Amino acid sequence: MKGLIIKDLYNLRKQLVLYIIIGVIYSVIGVVAKDSGGSSFIGLILIFSAMLPITAVSYDERAKWDKYGLTMPVSRRETVAAKYLLGVILTAAGALLSFAVGLLFGADMTEYVAVVTMLAGICFLYLSVLLPIVYKMGTEKARFIMLAVILLPFLLIMAGALYAKNSVIGGTKIPENMLGNMSGATAEISGVQAEAGMISELMAGILIFTAVSLVIMYISYRISVSIYRRKEF
Amino acid sequence: MVDFAIDLKNVTKKYDGFMLNNVSFTLPRGCIMGLIGANGAGKSTIIKLMLGIIKKDSGDIKLLGCDSDKLSNEVKERIGVVFDESFFPENMKLREIERVLAxxxxxxxETVFARYISEFGLPQNVAIKDFSRGMKMKLSIACALSHNAELLVLDEATSGLDPIVRNEILDIFLDFIQDENNSVLISSHITSDLEKVCDYVTFIDNGKIIMSDEKDLILEKYAVVKCSQDEIDKLPCEKTIGIRKNKFGAEALTETKAVPADFIAEPADLEKIMLFTAKKENRK
Structure with missing residues (x-):
C-alpha cells in the first residue's frame, strides 16, 4: 500500500508544487488581511487537497494502472484504502501548512485551529461523497457531480458570509460568525461579541463534526471497496 | 500427483458477442506453455481470469495451487505479469517506478533489476511516455523478473519487439525455467517464438480450446498433406482437421497416422496448425 501512495504522490507532483505555492500565498493574504477572508483561503487549499485523491484516480484510469496493479501483491481493498489514506495525508499536510503560516504571522491560533479542524472535516466529507461516485462511474462521467458537490458548500459559505456582513454592527468579529454559519450546529450567533466560553463550545461542536466526518469517511470507504470489488479491468 | 502451476477446469466467461466456453488446461511446474490463437480468440480473457482481474461465470481456476478468485498477496508475490502494453504512469521515470515496486x-x-535495465539498455532519466514500445515491454519484463516470481504470465509480451530482442527474451525465459519450481505461460500469435521455447502448447480459437498438449506430441500427431483437389477427398474425414484449396491443388492438416501411403505428407508446424484450426472454425 505504501508503494501505491508513493506512486500517487509521484503522479501528483506538479499539483503538489502548485498546492504549496497557492497554500502559502493564500495563507499569507489571509493572515495579513486579518479578516474573514483568511478562513476561506485556508478552506480553498484544504479543499484542493481533498480533490487530489480524485485526480490520482484519474491518473490511474489514464494509465490503466488498475489492471496491472491488481496483479501485484496488493488487494482490491488496499487499493481503495490507499486513496482514502492519501486524502487524509494530504488534508493533514494542508492543515499543517496552514498552521505554519498562521504561526509565522502571529494569527489568533484559537480561531485558526477551529477553522482548520472544521475544514478538515469538510474535506473528509467531500472525499466520502466523491470517491464512491468516482469508483462507480469513473472520473470522466463523475465530473459534473463532482463540480456540484464542490460548488454547493462554497455557495452556502458565501451566502453565510454575506448574511453575516449584513448583520454586522461596527466592531463585531466576523470569523466567529462565519464559523457559526458553516458548522451549522451553532448557527445562531448573531452580531454579538463572542465570549471565551462560547468559543470553547464552538470548538467542541467542531471537534464532534470532524469526528463524525471521519466516521462517515469510514462508511464511504466500505462502500467504495464493495464497488471496487465488483469492477473488471 | 503432478504439481500444476496453472490449472483451469471448465472455465466459462460470457461477454456480449464473445464467450469463453468450457476452457480446461493444465501447466505442470517447470514448464513453458504457449497459448496460441488469433486476435480475439480469448487469450487475454483467459489470462485476466487467471489473475482475478475479471471474474469467471463458472469453472475452477487454480494458480500455484490457489483459487484465482481470492489470490492472497503472498501468492501474488510469486507471480510476475507482463501485458501487451505497459501500464506505468507516463510521467514517471525508471528510478521512480523502481521505488514504487520496491x-x-x-x-x-534491486541487483537483478539493475542487471536487466543495463542488459536491455533502458535509459534512467527519461519519462516512460518517451519510451518506445519495445522499451516499455522490456521494462515490464524486467519488473516481472525482479521479484523472485515462480510463475511468469505473459500476454502478447513479445509482439512489439524485433527478432533480436525477442530471441534475447526467449533465452531469459529458458533460463528462468532451469529452476524446476518455475513456470511460464506465454500467449502469442508469433508461433515461431512459441515453437522455440514451449514444452506445452494450447490452441484456442473463438473462445474454445482446440487442443492442449505437449508440443512435441502435437507436432508428431499432425502432418500437412499436399495433393490435388480430387485426391483430397480420399483423406479420412474424421481424422482431417482442416482443408485449404487453391487453384494449384489442396492442402490438408490431418493426423499423421491417417495419411494414406501414396500421399505426400510433411510434418506440421505450429503456424500450420493454427491456420488450419482457425479455418475450421470459420467454415462452420
Whole structure:
C-alpha cells in the first residue's frame, strides 16, 4: 500500500508544487488581511487537497494502472484504502501548512485551529461523497457531480458570509460568525461579541463534526471497496 | 500427483458477442506453455481470469495451487505479469517506478533489476511516455523478473519487439525455467517464438480450446498433406482437421497416422496448425 501512495504522490507532483505555492500565498493574504477572508483561503487549499485523491484516480484510469496493479501483491481493498489514506495525508499536510503560516504571522491560533479542524472535516466529507461516485462511474462521467458537490458548500459559505456582513454592527468579529454559519450546529450567533466560553463550545461542536466526518469517511470507504470489488479491468 | 502451476477446469466467461466456453488446461511446474490463437480468440480473457482481474461465470481456476478468485498477496508475490502494453504512469521515470515496486513487492531485488535495465539498455532519466514500445515491454519484463516470481504470465509480451530482442527474451525465459519450481505461460500469435521455447502448447480459437498438449506430441500427431483437389477427398474425414484449396491443388492438416501411403505428407508446424484450426472454425 505504501508503494501505491508513493506512486500517487509521484503522479501528483506538479499539483503538489502548485498546492504549496497557492497554500502559502493564500495563507499569507489571509493572515495579513486579518479578516474573514483568511478562513476561506485556508478552506480553498484544504479543499484542493481533498480533490487530489480524485485526480490520482484519474491518473490511474489514464494509465490503466488498475489492471496491472491488481496483479501485484496488493488487494482490491488496499487499493481503495490507499486513496482514502492519501486524502487524509494530504488534508493533514494542508492543515499543517496552514498552521505554519498562521504561526509565522502571529494569527489568533484559537480561531485558526477551529477553522482548520472544521475544514478538515469538510474535506473528509467531500472525499466520502466523491470517491464512491468516482469508483462507480469513473472520473470522466463523475465530473459534473463532482463540480456540484464542490460548488454547493462554497455557495452556502458565501451566502453565510454575506448574511453575516449584513448583520454586522461596527466592531463585531466576523470569523466567529462565519464559523457559526458553516458548522451549522451553532448557527445562531448573531452580531454579538463572542465570549471565551462560547468559543470553547464552538470548538467542541467542531471537534464532534470532524469526528463524525471521519466516521462517515469510514462508511464511504466500505462502500467504495464493495464497488471496487465488483469492477473488471 | 503432478504439481500444476496453472490449472483451469471448465472455465466459462460470457461477454456480449464473445464467450469463453468450457476452457480446461493444465501447466505442470517447470514448464513453458504457449497459448496460441488469433486476435480475439480469448487469450487475454483467459489470462485476466487467471489473475482475478475479471471474474469467471463458472469453472475452477487454480494458480500455484490457489483459487484465482481470492489470490492472497503472498501468492501474488510469486507471480510476475507482463501485458501487451505497459501500464506505468507516463510521467514517471525508471528510478521512480523502481521505488514504487520496491515498496509493493517484499522480495524486490534491486541487483537483478539493475542487471536487466543495463542488459536491455533502458535509459534512467527519461519519462516512460518517451519510451518506445519495445522499451516499455522490456521494462515490464524486467519488473516481472525482479521479484523472485515462480510463475511468469505473459500476454502478447513479445509482439512489439524485433527478432533480436525477442530471441534475447526467449533465452531469459529458458533460463528462468532451469529452476524446476518455475513456470511460464506465454500467449502469442508469433508461433515461431512459441515453437522455440514451449514444452506445452494450447490452441484456442473463438473462445474454445482446440487442443492442449505437449508440443512435441502435437507436432508428431499432425502432418500437412499436399495433393490435388480430387485426391483430397480420399483423406479420412474424421481424422482431417482442416482443408485449404487453391487453384494449384489442396492442402490438408490431418493426423499423421491417417495419411494414406501414396500421399505426400510433411510434418506440421505450429503456424500450420493454427491456420488450419482457425479455418475450421470459420467454415462452420
Amino acid at each position: 515498496n509493493i513487492y517484499k522480495n524486490w531485488d
